[in-house]
Amino acid sequence: MNDAPGVEGFHPSVHIPVMLSEVLALLAPQPGEIVVDGTVGAGGHSREIIKKTGETGRLIAVDRDPMMLKIARSVLPQENCEFHQGSYANLPAYLAELEIQQVDGILLDLGFSSDQLEDQSRGFRFDSPGPLDLRFDTEFGEPAWQYLQHVSEEELADVLWKYGEERFSREIASCLIRLRKTQTVVTAKEVVEAILHGVPTKFQHEARRHSATRVFQALRIAVNRELEQLEKSLTESFPSVLKPGGRLVIISFHSLEDRMVKTAFRDREQWTCLTPKPLTATPAEIRMNPRSRSAKIRGAVKL
Ligand SMILES: C[S@@+](CC[C@H](N)C(=O)[O-])C[C@H]1O[C@@H](n2cnc3c(N)ncnc32)[C@H](O)[C@@H]1O
Structure with a gap:
């Protein structure tokens, strides 16, 4: 269990960092x-x-x-840490503000944390009673419930297919569009019920994961524009601020992100890949922290 102290007004952190020793070995901070x-x-x-x-x-x-960020501020020493709220994709701008030209290493641990999952107001949990938000920054962009109000059925089906690799994308999209006819602000719970109407019972029972997992993933990627952030960082932002010889380490939790990282690290003009195959968690870590089961780590050195 993470021993991070609680922050006033927040619950104590319940997040356990994944594959810590592998991250430190690849990032090799000096x-x-x-x-x-x-x-x-x-x-x-x-x-x-x-x-x-x-x-x-x-x-x-x-x-x-x-x-x-508030939790991070409470557990990290203020003397040698700088905190910045925003997307990692805008790193060059944050560094310019600090008058830093280049850095030695960058770590990304993608997706959401267990603390966000436990925050009932965000909708990351399937049983959240509040409006389905799914944004990392609730001041920016539109929440998932609002997106579900105006997206066309066809576009929604495409999003579920592309970002969730959801085989019943068309059926589920149709159920979600039907839901909005009766309800404006939908909760995570209501969305889960609608999803289940679109998945044949046989598949609901056979699946290793909850039938809503891929749909929530797809909606989260869409409202946070997650793949755009990663793409911009891999091709523009990070190569411009990493020193030659600097290390980039990325932990991803689904195949779409991992594929993007793998493809970028193959680019010999910018990167030397440190991990011909991604590193995955040991059985002992998976037993201790089941979230680590789908983690894949890749590392590269900037040329
Ligand atoms: C898996 S957690 C990181 C956990 C952290 N490594 C630890 O050990 O506590 C992922 C974090 O990334 C943040 N995040 C997601 N997309 C982001 C982005 N584009 N820019 C900055 N932060 C982002 C989320 O808000 C979340 O806090």
Whole structure:
């Protein structure tokens, strides 16, 4: 269990950082280095990184979610950490503000944290009673319930197929469009019920994962524009701010992201790949932290 202290007005962090030793081995933070944690969350990885960069090192902690940044601020030493709320894709602008030209390492631990999952107001949990939001930054963009109000059935089916690889995308899209005819602000619970109407019972019972998992993933990717953020970072933002010899380490939790990272690291002009095959969690870690089951880590050195 993470021993992060609670933040006033927030529950204590319940997030356990995944594959910590593998991250540290690939990122190899050294004393005096500047390292960016682009998805700092509750600071689980960062706390170990700054032990390695030491008193002369600096950590730039970025997160889109003000709630997570508040938790990170409470667990990380203020002296050698800079905190920035926003997307990691805009890293060059944050570094320019700090008058930093280049950094030695960047870590991304994609997706959402267990703390966000537990926050009932966000809708990440299937049984959340509040409106289905699914945004990391609730001040930016539109919540999922609002998106579901105006998206066409065809576009929704495409989103579920493309971002969720959901085989019953058309059937589920039709059920979600029907739901909006009776309800304006939909909750996570109501969306789950509508999804189940679109999935044949036989498949609901056979599936290893809950039938709503892929749909929630797709809606989350859509409202946060997650793949655009990653693409921009891999091709523009990170190559421009990483020193030659600097390391980029990315933990992803689904095949769409992992495929993008794998493809980018194959580009010999910018990167030397450190992981011909992605690293995955050991059976012991999966037993201790089931969330690590789908984690894949890839690392590369900037040429
Ligand atoms: C899996 S958690 C990170 C957990 C962290 N490594 C730890 O050990 O506590 C992912 C975090 O990334 C943040 N996030 C997601 N997309 C982001 C983006 N484009 N830019 C910045 N932060 C983002 C989420 O708000 C969340 O806090």
